[in-house]
Amino acid sequence: MPLLVDRLLVMGNSTVTAQGIGDIYSMTVDGNDLKRLTNSDAWDGSPTWSKDGNKIIFYSGRLGNNAIFEMNADGTEQKQLIEIAGTAVSPKIISDKKIAFTTWNGQQDFKIMQFDTDNNEVKPLISKELDLMFNIDIHPNGFM
Numbered sequence: 001m002p003l004l005v006d007r008l009l010v011m012g013n014s015t016v017t018a019q020g021i022g023d024i025y026s027m028t029v030d031g032n033d034l035k036r037l038t039n040s041d042a043w044d045g046s047p048t049w050s051k052d053g054n055k056i057i058f059y060s061g062r063l064g065n066n067a068i069f070e071m072n073a074d075g076t077e078q079k080q081l082i083e084i085a086g087t088a089v090s091p092k093i094i095s096d097k098k099i100a101f102t103t104w105n106g107q108q109d110f111k112i113m114q115f116d117t118d119n120n121e122v123k124p125l126i127s128k129e130l131d132l133m134f135n136i137d138i139h140p141n142g143f144m
Contacts, residue, residue: 009047009056024058026073037075046090049073057081057099059089068101068115082115084122100125 007026024038024047038044042061049056053073060069068082068091082088084103091101097117104110114125 009049024056024075035075037071038078044069048092050093051096057091057093059091059101068099082122084113088113094125 006029008029010025010027021041022043022045023036023040024044025034025036027034037047037056038058038060040060040062043066044058044060044062047056047058056071056073056075058069058071059066061067062069063080066087066089067080067084068088069078070081071078082099082101086103088101088103091099094100094114099115099117101113101115102110103113112125113122115122
């Protein structure tokens with residue numbers, strides 16, 4: 001079976017520039033052609049490809065609180081995608097129009113939320129009163 005992925009996303013620190021803050025890079029699956037995609041004074045993390053591979057969704061603390069951002073696959077046009085009060089991290093694309101992410105209010109109130117790109121609505125993904133949910137992953141068939 002042929003490998004379907006030609007580029008990987010990684011986050012880390014640059015030892016070349018001695019930067020202590022995490023940024024997002026892409027590279028080929030054999031570890032070559034490293035390209036730095038972000039360069040902010042805050043941590044950028046949890047990068048994930050859009051289904052068509054043209055966009056990358058990630059979180060960044062560049063505006064104060066961690067928030068969900070979007071950029072083109074080459075790192076251009078970085079912009080905040082989801083605006084909420086509080087912290088937002090660990091984005092996952094759950095459909096063509098929805099993104100799940102984790103938010104919290106204090107140390108005991110973690111929630112997994114969903115963002116609808118059609119109407120910019122943010123609401124809880126899971127309606128149960130669980131208060132320590134953090135990070136999700138999506139099965140290739142769309143199941144969580």
